Amino acid sequence: MALPPGVLPEIQIFPNRLLLADTTEKLVNGLFGIRGVKKITLSGPGIPKTVPMGPAKGMENEHTERRRIKVNDKEVDLEVEVGRIFLEIDDVENVKRTLSNVKEVCNDLIPCGYVIYTGRYTIPTAFDYAEGVKIREVTA
Amino acid sequence: MSYKAQLYPGTTSVAKNRRKYMDRGYKLEKLREISDDDITRLLGHRSPGEAFGSVHPPLEELEEPECPIRELVTPTDGAKEGDRIRYVQFTDSVYFAPIAPYVRAWSYMCRYRGVDTGTLSGRQIIEARMRDVEKIAKELLTTEVFDAARTGLRGATVHGHAVRLDEDGLMFDALQRYRLNKEKGEVEYIKDQVGIPLDVPISVGKPLSEEELKKRTSIYNIDGVPFTSDEEVVGMVKRLHKMRTLCGFKPFDVRGE
Numbered sequence: 001m002a003l004p005p006g007v008l009p010e011i012q013i014f015p016n017r018l019l020l021a022d023t024t025e026k027l028v029n030g031l032f033g034i035r036g037v038k039k040i041t042l043s044g045p046g047i048p049k050t051v052p053m054g055p056a057k058g059m060e061n062e063h064t065e066r067r068r069i070k071v072n073d074k075e076v077d078l079e080v081e082v083g084r085i086f087l088e089i090d091d092v093e094n095v096k097r098t099l100s101n102v103k104e105v106c107n108d109l110i111p112c113g114y115v116i117y118t119g120r121y122t123i124p125t126a127f128d129y130a131e132g133v134k135i136r137e138v139t140a
Numbered sequence: 141m142s143y144k145a146q147l148y149p150g151t152t153s154v155a156k157n158r159r160k161y162m163d164r165g166y167k168l169e170k171l172r173e174i175s176d177d178d179i180t181r182l183l184g185h186r187s188p189g190e191a192f193g194s195v196h197p198p199l200e201e202l203e204e205p206e207c208p209i210r211e212l213v214t215p216t217d218g219a220k221e222g223d224r225i226r227y228v229q230f231t232d233s234v235y236f237a238p239i240a241p242y243v244r245a246w247s248y249m250c251r252y253r254g255v256d257t258g259t260l261s262g263r264q265i266i267e268a269r270m271r272d273v274e275k276i277a278k279e280l281l282t283t284e285v286f287d288a289a290r291t292g293l294r295g296a297t298v299h300g301h302a303v304r305l306d307e308d309g310l311m312f313d314a315l316q317r318y319r320l321n322k323e324k325g326e327v328e329y330i331k332d333q334v335g336i337p338l339d340v341p342i343s344v345g346k347p348l349s350e351e352e353l354k355k356r357t358s359i360y361n362i363d364g365v366p367f368t369s370d371e372e373v374v375g376m377v378k379r380l381h382k383m384r385t386l387c388g389f390k391p392f393d394v395r396g397e
Contacts, residue, residue: 053296
């Protein structure tokens with residue numbers, strides 16, 4: 001896998017169905033423990049906190065899938081119904097080994113089946129920049 | 141009429157279902173029972189038992205001018221009473237919902253009078269006088285054009301028709317207007333069409349199986365019946381595009397086409 005310098009590889013898990021909060025919680029806790037996984041990003045269609053438009057605009061949006069999940073004893077707000085999971089791996093050399101561990105966890109915890117891809121899918125965020133990742137090399 | 145309307149070309153099951161839904165002579169198969177009061181609650185325009193809002197007095201109280209069109213056209217029940225215009229809006233999942241937005245529009249135009257319908261990629265709205273909307277909504281919610289899991293009654297925040305289904309097989313809804321009651325296996329609406337919570341959940345029955353949905357669907361889908369497999373439909377669409385292009389660009393070349 002040829003990646004620009006400083007950019008780490010990712011494993012993308014694409015479940016066949018959108019995952020509900022309970023499944024997401026179990027899956028993320030299972031993936032968290034895998035050696036080589038540096039960061040986990042969850043993405044999917046957003047669930048708003050309040051109703052965004054219409055006669056009910058501003059009302060609290062009661063939604064069973066928008067809740068706090070516990071990941072490794074820390075509480076995290078889940079604000080989406082999970083459609084894709086991106087695992088940032090700490091080194092290109094570790095991708096193959098990590099992939100087999102990830103598949104084991106997914107086989108147990110994703111009931112609806114999934115597809116796995118490797119590559120780089122997300123762009124560095126402000127958080128990554130604060131950690132020292134160079135977004136762009138500037139040459140004079 | 142001196143001829144029988146063909147309605148829609150094609151030989152595949154999807155084309156046959158489209159003709160079925162558009163044919164006003166075909167009675168839509170009833171799949172579930174929902175009471176009139178529950179329909180009123182789901183629409184959210186008034187409470188059950190409340191009077192219909194009106195924009196003008198009933199027609200019999202108005203002194204209308206003499207007009208041959210007014211004499212020819214029978215007013216709908218809502219128009220007779222002077223009701224306000226209200227709406228019902230549906231979202232149909234691309235995963236084999238029974239009916240698609242444009243097919244809804246064709247179907248509404250064939251079956252109902254006194255309606256205004258609007259079609260967008262992700263939603264389809266029908267506006268009519270309030271009591272007519274309630275009657276139309278009753279038919280649309282209790283018959284085969286509505287599936288509990290793949291069709292959504294959504295007045296606002298409609299996103300979800302082209303998104304994967306969730307683990308329960310339901311179409312994604314940002315406002316979670318409905319949920320699956322796992323004990324009964326039925327889908328229950330817990331909010332009305334605009335997302336205001338209901339006092340009591342309203343059941344819309346069990347979702348149909350994947351096999352049954354694939355038989356009933358009027359959506360062309362690469363996983364089901366691909367659009368390109370229906371030669372007659374592809375030929376018709378190509379002809380329509382050719383004719384509209386020629387008519388706008390080189391009208392005299394239309395001769396003989």
